Amino acid sequence: MEHLKLSFNKYLPVVLLYFFFNGFLLPIGLLYTTLLTPLFLIWLARFPSFRYLWLFPAFFIPFLIAHVAGGADPDSYTRSSLLLFTVFVFAVTVYQFLLDCKSLRTLFRTLLLLNAGFVLFALLTYPIAPLRHLFWYDNQITPGAYAVRLKLLTYEPSYYATLMVPFALYYYLKMTVLRLPEPGVTFLFVTIPFLLSLSFGGILGLALALIFTLLAGYPYFFSRTVSLYLLLTGAALVAAVAVFFVVFPHNFIVIRFSNILSGHDTSFKGRTYDAFFLGWHIAGMKSYLFGCGPGQFRQLGLELFRQYYTLPNATPDQVAIPNSLGDTLAAFGLLGVGLRLFIEVFFFFRTKVWRNYYRLSLFLFIFIYQFTGSFLTNIAEYVIWIMAFHPALFPEFDKQHFRRLRTARRPIKPLISGT
Numbered sequence: 386m387e388h389l390k391l392s393f394n395k396y397l398p399v400v401l402l403y404f405f406f407n408g409f410l411l412p413i414g415l416l417y418t419t420l421l422t423p424l425f426l427i428w429l430a431r432f433p434s435f436r437y438l439w440l441f442p443a444f445f446i447p448f449l450i451a452h453v454a455g456g457a458d459p460d461s462y463t464r465s466s467l468l469l470f471t472v473f474v475f476a477v478t479v480y481q482f483l484l485d486c487k488s489l490r491t492l493f494r495t496l497l498l499l500n501a502g503f504v505l506f507a508l509l510t511y512p513i514a515p516l517r518h519l520f521w522y523d524n525q526i527t528p529g530a531y532a533v534r535l536k537l538l539t540y541e542p543s544y545y546a547t548l549m550v551p552f553a554l555y556y557y558l559k560m561t562v563l564r565l566p567e568p569g570v571t572f573l574f575v576t577i578p579f580l581l582s583l584s585f586g587g588i589l590g591l592a593l594a595l596i597f598t599l600l601a602g603y604p605y606f607f608s609r610t611v612s613l614y615l616l617l618t619g620a621a622l623v624a625a626v627a628v629f630f631v632v633f634p635h636n637f638i639v640i641r642f643s644n645i646l647s648g649h650d651t652s653f654k655g656r657t658y659d660a661f662f663l664g665w666h667i668a669g670m671k672s673y674l675f676g677c678g679p680g681q682f683r684q685l686g687l688e689l690f691r692q693y694y695t696l697p698n699a700t701p702d703q704v705a706i707p708n709s710l711g712d713t714l715a716a717f718g719l720l721g722v723g724l725r726l727f728i729e730v731f732f733f734f735r736t737k738v739w740r741n742y743y744r745l746s747l748f749l750f751i752f753i754y755q756f757t758g759s760f761l762t763n764i765a766e767y768v769i770w771i772m773a774f775h776p777a778l779f780p781e782f783d784k785q786h787f788r789r790l791r792t793a794r795r796p797i798k799p800l801i802s803g804t
Contacts, residue, residue, distance in 0.1 A: 394488045397495065403764075404496055404548055405503065409538045418764060422471040425478040434481045441473045444724070448717055452678035455671045465680025468762055476767045483775050490779075493552040500549070501574045503537055504581070535581035543758055546587035547765040549579055551772055554746045555779070557595055562606045562742070563781060585641065586656065586757040594750035602742050605787035656758045660711030663689065667706075667715040676718030679761075682706065686715070705760075712761040732774045743782035747773035 407416045418425075429435045445466070452462065483489070507520035517523075522534045522542050534542040553575050559565040560572060579588065599606060644650035667686040671677040677685050683701040690704045691697055706712045713721050729752065732738075738748045751769040759766045772778060780786065 394491060396482065396486055396488070396492060400492050400496070401499070405499070405538055408540050413540050416764070418475050419468065419471045422474050425474050429474070429478060429481060432481050432485075434477055434484070437477050437480075438474070441470055445469075448675055448678070448721070451672060451675035452681075455675070455678070457671075457678040457681055458684060461680035461684065462678055465678075469679055472762050472764055472767065475764050476771055479768055479771050480775070483772065483778065493555055496552055497556065497571070497574050500537075500578060504535065504578045507535065507537060532583055534583040535578060542582040543584040543587060544763070544765060546579060546582040546584035547754070547759070547763070547769070549575075549582075550587070550591060550750055550765075550769055551747065553579060553591060554594065554750065555743060557591075558598070558743055558746060558782060561595075561599065562602065562787075585645075585653065586754060590750045590754040590757070593753055594746045597749050598742050598746040601739070601745060602784065602787060605784070605790075653757075656707045657756070659693070660706050660708030661714065663693065664706050664708070664711035664714035668718045672718055674718045674720050676714065676716045676721055679716050682715045707758060707760060709755040709759040709761060709763065709766060716761060729770070736774045736776045738773060740784050741776075741778065741780075741782050742784065742787075743779050744773050744775070 402417055407418055411417070429438075449466075486492070503520075510516040511521065520535065520537050522536045523531070524534075525531050536542045536545045539545045539548065556565070556571050556575050560568040565571060579591070641650055645653045663682075663686060665673075666689055667682045668676040670685045671681070683704045686704050687699065687701050691699045696703070706715055710722060710725070713725055717724075733748060736744075738744050747769050751766060751773065755766070
């Protein structure tokens with residue numbers, strides 16, 4: 386297991402903080418990366434990317450004017466706007482980190498190993514009640530079924546799954562289209578934690594991103610023999626799933642899938658239809674064009690939330706729009722949603738995402754996921770966006786590399802040895 390040895394570099398402490406401990410012992414919603422914003426600003430001041438910070442006021446001020454004119458609550462608006470600014474600072478910091486870091490593969494390998502260790506520890510300590518709540522989330526996953534889901538030290542399983550996406554896609558693509566030592570061990574280290582999170586949105590988004598990426602590079606990735614093998618494997622998996630649904634009709638996975646199809650799954654419905662319904666109506670309380678402003682939907686939407694979910698005693702802290710686009714719609718209206726989608730499409734073409742299959746898989750995942758979950762200040766989502774738009778990321782996945790190897794008619798070999 387030579388390629389799985391741990392190594393240390395200067396970025397490791399911050400990466401570990403972001404991935405494992407960012408919200409540990411803090412109130413929900415507060416992160417250490419938020420508290421470290423002044424240090425990030427000091428670090429960024431050394432680089433040309435510091436100038437990108439002017440983009441935040443440039444885009445935000447027109448909305449600020451509209452929201453203030455609409456009577457936004459000064460206290461909540463200021464706090465939420467500052468939070469958005471810290472998210473933007475962190476995003477620029479991640480961009481500069483990707484430019485400066487030459488050891489991302491090593492960091493991914495370290496995360497893979499440490500995450501496997503944490504998962505093993507979580508499994509071993511599950512019977513210990515005081516430790517169980519630190520690593521596991523026990524709730525009604527869908528009407529009629531309860532489940533225990535892995536979250537490690539994060540606040541929620543779906544967020545944990547989102548954190549895993551960058552290195553999960555990296556290793557899945559490595560195993561599928563490039564040579565990777567001991568792929569079986571790596572597959573287990575990636576797959577088991579993801580499945581234990583039971584994040585249906587994350588699992589579905591990851592599967593679709595991989596399928597579409599493999600289809601996009603199909604002429605360069607696979608020979609006829611491998612294509613036949615994959616076809617047979619896919620057919621076997623479909624058959625196995627069908628048998629599972631028939632043999633275990635009362636399993637919580639089958640129950641949830643059935644509830645999703647029938648529209649009775651409260652979690653899936655809350656992250657999709659409900660999120661857009663609430664976002665639209667809350668934005669309309671101030672302005673469909675500009676939205677109600679950051680931090681305003683909890684007060685404005687409280688009564689709507691109580692009526693819609695039949696929760697007469699709901700408090701403002703319980704009001705949430707668990708969907709990036711729905712959250713954007715409530716806070717910044719149709720103009721904000723349009724601007725968001727325009728920026729995504731613009732950078733897709735500006736950075737030529739399709740030229741690198743890893744970046745393409747990241748883009749496909751997060752573009753799909755924003756319709757089914759997340760929230761406006763989710764830094765894990767922005768990390769994925771930034772990696773998708775980073776033009777110099779993992780050249781071994783460049784389309785040109787696969788095209789050259791295909792033309793040369795020789796076996797595919799990675800540009801970089803190891804993982």
